[in-house]
Amino acid sequence: MVTRTEIQEHISRNSCWVILKGNVYDLTNFMDSHPGGSAVILKYAGRDATAAFEPIHRSDTLEKFLKPEQNLGPFTGSLPTRDATPQSSESKTGTGTSPEKKVKLTSIINIRDFEVSASKSLAPTSFAFLKTGSDDEYTAQWNRDSWKAIRLRPRILRPIETIDLSTSILGNTYSAPFFICPTGGSKLAHPTGDVLLTRAAAKHNVLHWVCNNAGCTQQEMTDARAENQTTYWQIYVMNDIAITEQEVKQAVANGYKGFALTVDAIRPGKRERDIRSSINDDDAPDSTDEEDNSFSNGPKVKRPPVWSSFDWVSSVKWLRGLTDLPIAIKGIQTWEDAALCMHYGVHPWLSNHGGRQLEGAPSAAETLVDIRRHCPEVFEKCEVIVDGGVTRGTDIVKALALGAKGVGLGRGFLYSLTFGEAGVRRAIRILKHEVEVAMALLGVTAIDQLNPSYVEVSSLAFASAFPRSYL
Numbered sequence: 001m002v003t004r005t006e007i008q009e010h011i012s013r014n015s016c017w018v019i020l021k022g023n024v025y026d027l028t029n030f031m032d033s034h035p036g037g038s039a040v041i042l043k044y045a046g047r048d049a050t051a052a053f054e055p056i057h058r059s060d061t062l063e064k065f066l067k068p069e070q071n072l073g074p075f076t077g078s079l080p081t082r083d084a085t086p087q088s089s090e091s092k093t094g095t096g097t098s099p100e101k102k103v104k105l106t107s108i109i110n111i112r113d114f115e116v117s118a119s120k121s122l123a124p125t126s127f128a129f130l131k132t133g134s135d136d137e138y139t140a141q142w143n144r145d146s147w148k149a150i151r152l153r154p155r156i157l158r159p160i161e162t163i164d165l166s167t168s169i170l171g172n173t174y175s176a177p178f179f180i181c182p183t184g185g186s187k188l189a190h191p192t193g194d195v196l197l198t199r200a201a202a203k204h205n206v207l208h209w210v211c212n213n214a215g216c217t218q219q220e221m222t223d224a225r226a227e228n229q230t231t232y233w234q235i236y237v238m239n240d241i242a243i244t245e246q247e248v249k250q251a252v253a254n255g256y257k258g259f260a261l262t263v264d265a266i267r268p269g270k271r272e273r274d275i276r277s278s279i280n281d282d283d284a285p286d287s288t289d290e291e292d293n294s295f296s297n298g299p300k301v302k303r304p305p306v307w308s309s310f311d312w313v314s315s316v317k318w319l320r321g322l323t324d325l326p327i328a329i330k331g332i333q334t335w336e337d338a339a340l341c342m343h344y345g346v347h348p349w350l351s352n353h354g355g356r357q358l359e360g361a362p363s364a365a366e367t368l369v370d371i372r373r374h375c376p377e378v379f380e381k382c383e384v385i386v387d388g389g390v391t392r393g394t395d396i397v398k399a400l401a402l403g404a405k406g407v408g409l410g411r412g413f414l415y416s417l418t419f420g421e422a423g424v425r426r427a428i429r430i431l432k433h434e435v436e437v438a439m440a441l442l443g444v445t446a447i448d449q450l451n452p453s454y455v456e457v458s459s460l461a462f463a464s465a466f467p468r469s470y471l
C-alpha cells in the first residue's frame with residue numbers, strides 16, 4: 001500500500017512515482033527510455049496517469065516494459081486536491097464523448113459525416129491525434145483533393161444488372177476492393193477500437209490490415225478474428241530487430257496471410273495539430289529554456305524508435321527470410337521506388353501515411369499516374385495497394401481504374417469507430433453502396449473491367465489543395 005503522503009515525496013526526476021491502474025510505479029529509471037520522452041512522465045509525477053495512459057498503450061505495456069519491483073503496490077487514499085483540475089482535463093485524452101453532441105448513426109450518410117461527428121463527440125486531443133497531418137496539413141488535404149481532380153469517363157447504354165464488387169488482394173478474395181488500413185491510436189476513438197475493426201471487417205468480408213502499433217497485443221487481435229477471416233499484419237522494424245523478428249514469426253504462426261513493412265516513418269512527421277492539442281498553457285510555467293522542445297513533440301501514440309539502417313536489399317532479404325507470404329512495402333511515393341518493389345519481388349503500397357509524414361509528398365493518385373507513365377510493367381508484375389484521402393466510392397473506383405488492386409482508408413474508419421462496431425459496419429456499407437453506384441454509372445459490372453479508359457487525369461497536373469479550416 002502506498003499512501004498519498006508517500007507518493008508526494010517522489011515527484012522529481014530523481015525519484016518519480018506515478019499511479020497507473022490503481023498501482024504506484026517507480027518510473028525513475030524508466031523515464032529516459034520512454035518512447036514518448038521523459039517530460040510526459042514527469043508531468044504525472046505523484047499523480048494518477050491512468051486516463052492518459054490507457055487509450056494509447058497496449059494492455060501488456062506495463063508487464064512488458066517494467067520490472068516487477070517497479071510496481072510499488074496499490075495506491076491508497078484520495079488524490080491530492082491539486083490533481084483535480086489536470087485530472088479532469090486529462091480525461092480529454094480519453095475517449096470520453098459528450099452525448100449531447102453525438103449525432104445519431106442513422107443521420108450519417110457518408111464518410112465525411114463521420115469526421116464531422118467525431119470532431120464534435122471526441123475529446124479535442126483525441127480528435128487532433130486522429131486528424132492531424134504534418135506541418136500545414138497541405139499533403140493531407142492534397143490526398144483528398146487529388147482524387148477529386150481526376151475525372152471519370154462514363155460509358156452509357158450498357159446493360160447493367162448485377163454488379164460484383166468482389167476482388168482479390170494479395171491472393172485472398174474479399175467482398176470489396178477497399179480495406180481498413182493499419183492505424184495506431186484507435187483506442188482514442190473507442191476503448192476496444194482495434195478489435196471492433198476486425199469484427200466489422202469479418203461481418204462484411206473486407207480486409208483489415210492489422211497494425212503492429214495497435215492498442216492490443218497480437219494475440220488479442222488474432223482472437224478477435226472470425227473463423228475463415230483473413231487478415232494481414234503491418235510491421236515497423238524496431239531498433240531491437242529481434243523483437244520484430246519474433247513478432248513476424250508469431251504473426252505467421254497466428255495465421256496472418258500477408259505483411260506490410262512500413263518504411264515512411266523513420267522519424268515522426270511534425271504533426272502540429274497534435275502537438276498543439278497537448279500544450280496546456282495553464283498547466284506549465286512558460287519557459288525560455290534552451291532544453292524546451294515542446295515544438296517537436298512527436299505523435300501521442302508512441303512506438304520505440306524504428307530501425308533506420310535498412311536498404312532495399314537488406315530489408316527485403318530480412319523479411320523474405322522470415323516468410324514466404326506476400327509482402328507489401330508501405331510508403332512508396334515515387335514510380336522509381338515502385339519499380340524497385342517489382343525488382344525485389346514485393347508489392348508497392350503507395351502511401352504518404354495520410355499526409356502525416358513528409359509534407360509535400362505526392363498523393364497516391366499522382367504516383368499511380370506516374371507509374372502508368374514511366375513503368376506500367378509494375379501493374380502486371382505486382383499488386384499495387386494505395387491509400388490516402390479516400391472518402392468516396394468514386395475515389396476508390398478512380399484508383400482501381402488506374403491500376404490499384406486494393407484501396408485503404410485510415411481516418412474514415414477511425415472516425416466511424418466512435419459509433420463502435422455498428423459505425424464501422426455502416427461505413428463499409430456506405431462505401432460499398434457508393435462504389436456500386438459509381439460502377440453502374442460508369443458502365444461496368446465487375447472490378448476487373450475497370451481500366452484507365454474510365455478516367456481522365458490531365459486536370460490532376462493543374463489541381464492544387466486548398467487547405468480548409470472548417471475543422
Ligand SMILES: Cc1cc2nc3c(=O)[nH]c(=O)nc-3n(C[C@H](O)[C@H](O)[C@H](O)COP(=O)(O)O)c2cc1C
Pocket residue numbers: 129130131143181182183184185211212213234262330351352353354355387388389390408409410411412414
Ligand atoms: C491515427 C493514425 C494512425 C496511424 N498509424 C499507423 C501505423 O501505426 N502504421 C502504419 O503503417 N500506418 C499508420 N497510419 C497510416 C495509415 O495506415 C494510412 O496510410 C493512412 O491513414 C491513409 O490515409 P487516410 O487516413 O487519409 O485514409 C496511421 C494513420 C492514422 C490517421
